[in-house]
Amino acid sequence: MTMKLIVIGAGMASGRALEHLFDADPDAYDVTLFNAEPRGNYNRIMLSPVLSGEKTYDEILTHDDAWYEENGVTCRFGEKIVAIDRDAKTVTADNGDVLPYDKLLFGTGSNPFMIPLPGHDLEGVIAYRDLEDTERMMSMGPDNKVVVIGGGLLGLEAAAGMAARGVNVTVVHIMGHLMERQLDEAAGYLLRKALMDKNITVKCSANSKEIVGENGQVKALMLDDGTELPCDLLVMAVGIRPNVKLAQDAGLAVGKGIHVDDQMLTSDENVLAVGECVEHNGALFGLVAPLYDQAKVVAKTLLGEDAAFVQKSLSTKLKVTGCDLFSAGDFADGEGREDIVFRDPARGVYKRLVLEENKVVGAVFYGDTADSNWFFGLIQSGEDVSEMRDTLIFGPAYQGGAALDPMAAVAALPDDAEICGCNGVSKGDIVAAINGGATDLAAVRATTKASGSCGTCTGLVEQVLGVTLGDDFVIPAAASMCGCTDLTHEDVRRMIKSRELKSMQAVFQELGWKTSCGCHVCRPALNFYLLADWPVEYQDDPQSRFINERKHANIQKDGTYSVVPRMWGGMTTPKELRAIADAAEKYNVPTVHVTGGQRIDLLGVRGEDLPAIWRDLNAAGMVSGHAYAKGLRTVKTCVGKDHCRFGTQDSTGLGIQIEKKLWGSWTPHKVKLAVSGCPRNCAEATCKDIGVVCVDSGYQIGVAGAAGMDVKETERLADVATEEEALEYITAFMQLYRENAKYLDRPYKWVAKVGLDWVKEQVFDEATRTGLIARFEFSQSIYQKDPWAEEAKKAEEKYEPIADFKLEAAE
Amino acid sequence: MSSDWIDIGALEDIPARGARVVKTAMGCVAVFRTGADEVFALENSCPHKGGPLSEGIVHGNKVTCPLHNWVFSLETGEAQGADEGTVPTYPARIDSGRVLLEHSFLQSRMAAE
Known part of the structure; x- marks a missing residue:
């Protein structure tokens, strides 16, 4: 006897299940199909090409009327099921x-x-889910502005589809980089760059606050930083929730989705579920591949055959023309996991493989996804890749035969293979230069210009030298910044400026970093270089700073902190001293010390007390002394001609002016100044x-004195007649140091490298000096x-424990 | 949510590539969040000179102690490179954006007094 099957929802998963069912046994069931949308099954994932105009609705239709008729399906489209009686099976x-069912x-x-933002129910606020939404977006044109909330797969496809129609689109994403679930930061950076090339504005780390409307119609999106983004249409593409209402009302076991077992059976043996509405072993499903696997199992279960659904690793591709992007498997860092990273800045290519126990477990590709299926195969098969490890990242074309080493790979390159993309130098050119007598990197660079511009091919050029000269050439170990790169600090600084690299990810990608997110050596240096060169464009990253600069206090060996308020030019008042004394008592500061920089150090303050003690000191008019910073520390002074019988000028007054001008600036290393009122030099200037x-x-x-690990007298930079000129020259010197020195070089080390003559040339040239001062003032x-006022105001909680179980223990 | 785990706060309360501490009767536990949004719980104290690891720079799945730049694996707690030492590690996981520590572990840290 033919059994009755009722299907609720004509989507891609249920549609595929029916196909399998009819293929296996067309007569097993009499099928009735309900669908709330007034149409049958279409390929929902192809809505994006419909939106961008690359496909039409008819082309993405999966099952037409003829198909339903042929298979004897009773279609009830545009109709909903309102109740289920599982006992009566109706x-x-x-x-x-x-209707009865089996x-x-x-x-x-x-x-x-x-997102339940104020204004989410305004006309013109839509999701991106079905054909109606798509048609709504297709009605937008070059005169329209659209905001898309959500920088995930769906949001970006919506944005790109509309941008292709000339619409002015802004994507607002709450996380720090796009598609954070599928991509790492490096690939997210490249994707953002590509979207911006398509005239899509991308705002990351952006929090939506409110949707503004006018006469019930959406007008703009307001962000929590006060930015207002005008729009005619607002698309929310922030995620999906399984539709479980009906199942829940029917009393089926429901968690985030409808619970199913490996056979796709719900808690009722006569009820199955498939697709995005299910929850299997705690997982939900949004991509199509597992849905199709589930559909197969559903068909077999319906026919009483054995089958089990198994979750597999997934891959993602973005359907945006011109953005080649692929991610698969698990690419989080982990113990025993190793990264193989390949970056080709010239072509905008980033590839990262994550290996664990000699198997590929994850992959992220951007810019070149030609071999992605081969890599996905390796992830799924769990094949041991140790044999081909060295050349794995280059793809299947480089595999097979004997294991290759990178030198052999270079040896195998044809003569016309391009080594240096910037200057168009081929391997043959370099070999010719080497045979002509250029036997080291500098000579090759001088003769051919190879590696002379961006420098990222330096390693390759050295390998060509090695292959050509054999044992005569030893690849030199240059003093690179850290293990993440072969480039020196100086190279990196130069390229941050010349190639306008304005984010950490830009540096990592464009300069070919070997790690995905740097290390404790390069990140603080890069953070400084970027904020010094791009004060507006770059966002300071506290997580790339040493703890002292992150907490605005000096960590002590027992984990407590020291607090040093600024005393301008070493001057203080009874009121300030009283406030310091009060704070010291209130917060049980065990040690109060007078520093060599003419101020008072409160030592032994507990981390969580920092915001409170700062607030107290702020209230008395004092600010952070930056005693913890790679930045301006103190300007020490003597009392000068006001009191001293030998004083020639107002040294304290000048000291205060200098400190007021320079305080708060970040520098490659700490900077300490002094002003003495006469050559007796009581301020040790x-x-x-x-x-x-x-x-x-x-x-x-x-300038360039030292009294630390090295002791060195200053060298004369300039003699000037007025306080005003003194301030000018000092400011210009500070900025020159900020723009050029290697991170953690004090000025005396830097001046020794570049030479005092060069420094003088810069600050004595009036145009250069004015430029330096202008850039300093801008920064x-x-x-x-x-920072005390800022931190006490906005980030107090980060100084406190996230949880305290000590209190409970005391009970 | 299983009762064997205790919710200590939201993932977003911990800065990415950063950490927060959980106070217990037996000292602080550092709860790290990596750039890839994984969480790890370790003893907060560096085996070298007791530096607060929660204040270190987090890179990949490693943290660098703020006092003397020892680098530890967040997963095994082992010192990397030439340094020798191990930081105790404890179970931690994320569920629906919440950070969870194991109940029995926290219990054992309370029973000290």
């Missing part, structure tokens, strides 16, 4: 019809999640990074702020 349709299949799919000695005729400015307009 369903009730919204027109009141009661087997019931849920394919209710999912609902788009709408001649062993400072910058020191001024006042004389009758004016001011002698010395100060952003960075000269009291």
Whole structure:
């Protein structure tokens, strides 16, 4: 006897299940298909090509009327099921019809999640889910502005589809990089770049606050930083929720989705579920591959055959023309996991493989996904790749035969293979130069220009040298920044400027970093270089700073902190001293010490007390002394001519002016200054990074002194007549140091490298000096702020434990 | 959510590539969040000189102690490179955006007094 099967939902999963069922046994079931949408099954994942105009609706239709008729399916499209009686095995349709079933299949799919922002119910706020939404987006044109909330797969496809129609699109994404579930930061960076090339504005780390409307119609999206993004249509593509309402009402076991076992049976043996509405072993499903696997199992279970659904690793491709992107498997860092990273900055290619126990477990590719299926195969098969490890990242074309080493790979390159993309130098050119007598890197660079521009092919050029010269050539170990790169600090600084690299990810990608997110050596240096060169464009990254600069206090050996308020030019008042004394008592500060930089150090403050003690000191008018910073520390002074019988100038006054001008600036290393009122030099200005000695005729400015691990007298930079000129020269020197020195070089080390003559040339040239000062002042307009006030205001909780179980223990 | 695990806070309360501490009667436990949004719980104290590991720079699945730059694996707690030492590691996981530590572990840290 033919059994009755009722299917709720005509989607891709249930549609595929029916196909398998009819293929195996066309007569087993009499099928009735309900669908709330007034149409049958279409290929929902092809909505994006419909949106961008690359396909039409007819082309993405999976089952047409003829198909349903041929297979004897009773279609009830545009109709909903309102109730299920599992004991009687009947369903009730919204027109009141009661239909009996032997087997019931849920394919209710999912609902788009709408963020309950104020204004989310305005006209013109839509999801991206079905044909109606797609048509709505297709009605937008070059005169329209659209905001898409959500930088995941769906949101970006929506954005790109509309941008292809000339619409002015802005994507607002809450996370730090796009598609964070499928991509690592490096690939996210490249994707963002490509989308921006398509005239899509991308805002990451952006929090939506409110949707603004006018006459019930959406007008703009307001972000929590106050930015207002005008729009005619707002698309929310922030995720989906399994549609479980009906199943829940029917009393089936439901978690996040409808619970199913390996046979796709729900908690009722006559009820099955498939697709985005199910939850299997705690997992939900949004991509098509596992849904099709489930559909196969559903068909077999319905026919009483053995089958089990097994979750497999998934791969993702973005359907945006011109963005070649692929990700698969698990690419989180982990113990025993190794990365193989390949970057080709010239072509915008990034490839990363994650290996564990000699197997490929994850892959992220951007820019070149030609071999992605081969790599996905390796992930799924779990094949041991140790034999081909060295050349694995180059893909299947390089495998087979004897294991290759990178030198052999270079040896195998044809003569016309391009080695240096910047200068168009082929392997043959380099070999010719080597045979002509250029036997080291510098000589090859001088003769052919290879590796002379961006420098990322340096390793390749060295390998060509090695292959050509054999044992005569030893690849030199250059003093690279750290293990993440072969480039030196100087190379990196130069390229950050010349190639306008304005984010950490830009540096990693364009300069071919070998790790995915740097290390504790390169990140603090890069953070400084980027903020010094791009004060507006670059966002300071606290997580790339040493703890002292992150917590704005000096960590001590027992994990407590020291707090040092600024005392301008070493001057203080009874009121300030009283406030310091009060704070010291209030927070049980065990040690109060007078520093060599003429201020007071409160040692032994507990981390969680920092914001409170800062607030107290702020209230008395004091700001952070930056005693923890690679930045301006102190300007030490003597009392000068106001009190001292030998004083020639107002040294304290000048010291205060200098400190007020320079404080808050970040520098490659700490910077300490002093101003002495006469050559007796009570402020010890001649062993400072910058020191001024006042004389009758004016001011002698010395630089590059040291009184630490090395002791060195300052060298004279300039003699000037006025305070104003002294300030100018000192500011220009600071900025020159900020723009050029290697991270963690004090000025004396840097000056020793570049030479005092060069420094003088720069600061004495009026145009250069003015430029330096302007850039310094510009940077100060952003960075000269009291971190204590800022931190006490906005980030107090980060100084406290996330949880405290000590309290409970005491009970 | 299983009762064997205790919710200590939201994942977003811990900065990416950063850490927060959980106070217990037997000292602080550092809960790290990596750039790839994994969480790890370790003793907060460096075996070298007791530096607070929660304050270190997190890179990949490693942390660098802020006092003397010892680098530890967040997963095994083992010192990397030439340094020798191990930091105890504890079970931690994420569920629906919440960070969970094991109940029995926290219990054992309370029973000390």
